[in-house]
Amino acid sequence: MLQGRLVILRPLSLDDVDREHRWINDHEVTQHLNMRYAVSRAAEEAWLRDVASKVASWGHVWFAIEIAATGQHIGNINFHEVVAEDRKARLGMMIGEKSHWSRGFGTDALMTFLRFGFEEMNLHRIDLLVDANNPRAIACYRKCGMVEEARLRQNRYARGRYVDQLVMGVLRDEWRAVYAKYGGASDA
């Protein structure tokens, strides 16, 4: 379990299936995710069983985001496309509980997750893709030190049109400076 200022990151559990299933079928939640089709309860359960039963490792990093004060599960964060030689990873994040948007939980989860990636996994670089028309997410990523590196034109099709996506990335040294200012928790 990883301690942030506002949230903790813990392993996913089969008990999370109701929430996960609700979030993944909420169009407002998934509109900026790489999700298009409705997900059955059975499919969601199979996915969760798979993710939650695998031993976490370099190639399999998934956390549930919980509010530290209340224990409420509000979303997930994970790495995919981890490359050993380049020491880089791409991350994905979802805050499924809409009532908890724009309240600093996502920022804290990301700060805490980056700390894990850089300080425990020994990554050199972490990046993500974000829709260019998702200013709320972009603002959160900027706060965490992520820099806009590329604009992928018409990289995604949704709601009747092509949308640009941004690559945002942060290097370990940059992140360390940002994190020191943020005054986040340490696992030490």
Add this chain to the structure above:
Amino acid sequence: MLEGTLVNLRAQEMDDLERNMRWLNDRAVTRTLAMRYQVSLLAEEGWMRQRTARPLNWENAVFAIETKDGEHIGNAGLHGKAVEDRVAELGIMIGERPYWNRGYGTDAVRTLVRFGFEEMNLNRIYLHAYDFNAGGLAAYRKCGFVEEGRMREAHWSEGAYHDIVIMSVLRDEYTPSPRNP
């Protein structure tokens, strides 16, 4: 077979194995590719057997590049991503060094881009190139690819981190290259 001005693109065959092996173990060739480790004959043979046994398709439209004289000089392909987004990634290797910087790669890319838009019905074709690959970057620009940005220090090789340049061409921007009769 896809016809360009200097090259033709054809399906890969098992007969290409020996050349592919030679190229994939030539560091001068692979330093611009996402390839790091030496490739054994058995591994390459297995890989090629798998590829050549199946028809080319959306995810794996990889061709052998031949000169008009029928000399196999490299490979190039498109790898379709999410179908709904109509995006594919382009990759190319000119393995025969005497054919570098003579327009063969550029012609192969143009031919492939035309295939991507006109036959695969793509909307966006992108590629990744390392920042030190000046020859490649210039060739891609000639083919209409636009630099979209750089993933900083995203590639480690030869003892240092290098940026990965992302380039793309969109269907709207694409002007068909002159076709052979």
